Amino acid sequence: MSLARYAVRRVVFLVGTLFGASVITFALVNVLPGDVAVMILGTSGSQEQVEVLRQQLGLNQPVYIRYLDWIAGVLQGDMGTSLRFGDPVATLIAQRFPASAFLAFSALTIAVLVAIPMGIVAAVEQNTWKDFLTSVAAFTGISLPNFFWGMVLILLIASYASLLPPSGYVSPTEDLGSAFAHVLLPAGALGFSLMAHITRMTRSSLIEELRSGYIELAKMKGLTNRRIVLRHALRNAFLPVLTVIGFQLGFLFGGIIIIEQLFAYPGLGRLAFNALLNRDAPLIQGSVLTIAVVFMTSNLVVDLLYAVIDPRVTAGGEG
């Protein structure tokens, strides 16, 4: 199967899965207990006011009509209006999305920048104290929830050392320095387990590559150790690292929800979580679906990258 056909097939699957995801999202949200009308009116609403509001919000229509209305709107870019905020869901999501993307991207960058050198050192100096330390760090990294790391960072870097702000968000288009200062702690916390996984994966795949025949060949050809590692082995070890990243996306996205909560970071995860707390159905639907779309698209991109690098994947035909 050609790469193009593989890509098309994957995209078709993606669309189908997303359709299923939209049904699930809608179903989940619409069996949520808790009445948003009561919620909006707080303790000030009379029974009649609640009824009027329910009517206004269209909460009295049958579920399937509401689904069709919703999905028709979504396809036209209209995700409805947040019951709680009174703003269009699409606008709210558009406001929050860059913040989350910035956070996820920073986490990924930090993780890769720290992990790959650590993995290389561990592999090249296998079974030394450096290797041992890397292993310990990696195992610690994956064994603790990322919000724990977040708390540690807040305590050590924001509270004790007062180096970085403990919460908030500044857009990188506004003030790049301040933006990085604000994103470093949450991105670090988020990147911890990712870092651990990438370190271990880099190490083990590099060790394998170093053992394999062509490295010996390269050595015989008189290439320096440093060049061998960087040029040959690392490039071949990239594939498993990509796998880790693909595999970890779910945790990255899940982690974002909790980390944004911890750092009061105004991203998509926090929007979704607060929508859930507020029983804000259109906003839950919109943000959860958006997260699913981004999550699946990222998965797809990783898979396609994988296919580009390793042609065996398309030949295998696994959807």
Add this chain to the structure above:
Amino acid sequence: MTDDNHFDPTDVDRRRFLKATGLAGAGGMTAMAGCAGGGDDTEEPTDTTGGGDGNGDATPAETEEPGEIQEGGTLIWGHSEVTQNLDIHQTATASTGRFLNSVYDALVGLTSDLELSTDPDIASPGLATDWEVSDDLMTYTFSLREGVTFHDGTELTAEDVKYSYDRIANPDTGAIMQFVFGSTESVEVEDDYTVVVNQSERYQPFLRQLAFSGTSIVPADSGDTIGDEPIGTGPFEFVMRQQGNRAELEAFDDYWGEGPYLDAVEERTVTDPDSRLTGIEEGDFDLINDIPLDDINDVVGNEDDDLKTRTWSPLSWAFLNMNNTEPPFDDPDFRKAVDFCIDKQALVEGALFGNGEPTASPSFPNSAFRNSDISPRQQDFDRAAELFEQSEYDVDEFDLTFKVTTNYPWHVDAATIMQQFFQQAGLNVEIQQLQWSDWLSQVFANQDFTLSMVNFFTFWEPAYLYTSLWTSDGSFNFRGYASDEYDQAVADAAAADGREEAIPLYQEAQSIIHEDVPDVMLWFRDGTVAAKNNVYGLDTVLSPNNSELNFGRMWMDQS
């Protein structure tokens, strides 16, 4: 009211509070709905700046250095909550009101002593320069301030007032203050600066309720846009809001009154209390509201700190809710036994870090209506055991669920402590944390609970407080308490000829609920704000409606 989603905190400092309650006694000032009595009916507009109003000037407090007011600068405010719907008529949240108060004006002005006034130089000045009320309370004629401009450049006229009131009265708007106009027949424009409101029936609290920020004046025909782009007549105009993150207000150059002095106010939403405190200590913010409970003692009165603070009491009043309509809490002895199980001082220490005090009555400590003969029951497990014995139920026959909302983390702490007390008395209680929305729908709306707790804000006015919370058909009587004796006392008080006659009746009502124990009264909680030392006018920021902030008279020393 109970929450962040409605009227919310009583932002009154101690000094102002004393005056407020003193006057509440004298005039029975009602800023709340549905109040049927306890006050004189015809308020004459006052136009004096004398004595009572300590709020007009920007540098009044003994704790602040008096100095030359400096103009300019951006004040960065670390705000405790997320602002919601920006439509001033629709928004039900205190957080939004706290933010929009600097943008809007209501028709009727309110002094910090909770007195209605047309004086422009008061804490919450109104847009009316005069009003006449007919003797039968059926016709209200308002004269408007001239030369007032909206932020969009148009001039305020009677049409805008008529539009605003018609909009609030229209049920389709979903205005929170719709009830204010429940007895209004029509709003008529007499000329550009005169508006007449005709009532269909007598509704005594009407005038006072026109001081609610929920009845603020918006430009005619702006209903479709003010949710996105609020336009008012206040000292600051709305610039932008990135929901849940930050918002900006800019000084309005054509503001009709004195000020504003600041160039801009930037709101940063920082719901995490510790982040707010760290932020102001590190200089990220100039002002924050709500210092974390466990840090208040360190921050307040700490001379070394670069911060100044204001603390006031009470911010709110909390009570344990027992479902009076179901076993075992349909038995007064059982309820009273529960009261004896609870060490209220330990709760204040454990959950509030001492920042509050136990109370047996929800009336403010210095209110003339407060019954000072009753006091919180001391913890006494022997008495509790006797009363459990005396009740028609056995203490160990129930597995009770205590529903508590995580909206107030210290309520979860209080529930955790009480659970231990109950266990000591042999009562099995399991805690269930609920999100605020679930709490509202389960406990408040559907009365699906056995044990719960909640707090209320702004209940300084006795008629509204005692009517809505404990009369059989009270709008906040979600515990289902029903006592003919109590209903009668409150009805009599509402119908009394004057304040002096009403006082003993409200005190009697307090005695009745103290004996019947429909709820266990827990505490008054303190409120706080903190600002950097170069911020002035801190005493003017708290609005007399006990909930909102107004930055119009604040300034910063930028040297």
Add this chain to the structure above:
Amino acid sequence: MAAETETGSARVLDRYQRERLVKLARSIRRNTKALVGLALILGLVVLAIVSPMLISEQAANQMNVQDRFAAPSLEHPFGTDNFGRDMFSRTLLGVRISLYVGITSVAIASSVGVPLGGLAGYAGGAVDDLIMRTMDILMSFPPILVAMTITAVIGPTLNNAILALGLVYIPYFARVTRSEAISVSQEEFVEAAQALGERDSYVLFREVLPNAAAPIIVQASISISFAILAAAGLSFLGLGAQPPTPSWGLMLQQAKQYLTQAPWMAIFPGLGIATTVLGFNLFGDGIRDILDPDANTEFGVTDE
């Protein structure tokens, strides 16, 4: 965990299958990772059994506000929390809750996911498509997001959080089992059983699944560690265990408010989580190494 699965399924194993598992057990002894993991798990199981005997829940909930935020000392080795409760007792009691959460949710996930995946792999065709496409849809959300939503729907209790996590991890078991079932189905003994005219259900449950057990054990062990982390996250958000339950996630939630005053409120529950998760991770990893010495594996990630 592994021991339980082995004895639990011993009835349905024939001699050949049993021998394979015995061989696996022997090689565990030679694999450091698996051995350390197993030791940690066993240690925790012992703690989970013993500590409730020594420390009553009542003692762990005993408050003493005067003694709040006490630093670790002889009297309180792990310090005290904001209510003055002894963190040592609470952390120890947390072991049992953590294991309960991890093991129960994975039991739920595997009891649904394994048969489904086995069926998909064994039956193939339309059944396979239907099952696996459904699993794909379930996997199109980050797990914690779904768990969060489900818990919000059915109510925030520890057991509901376990149920939600159980549901969320079903597809992972279905996937592993399916690919294993596909390869096992092509083996001679399965074909032989089919030729003998055995019912499909018999072949699936007696021949295919037992021979796919080892990778499932690996998946289970690793999933337990994920489930423990996820449950801690849910409790941290207020959607899991309820106070005063001594759950580590809940303790971290409470510790968050008092980080500067009492960091020990976070450190010890954190160590608890770390030890447990590490144990199951190492064990799962080790077993995978044994099953497939050539594979390039780290922490549940296979280089396919």
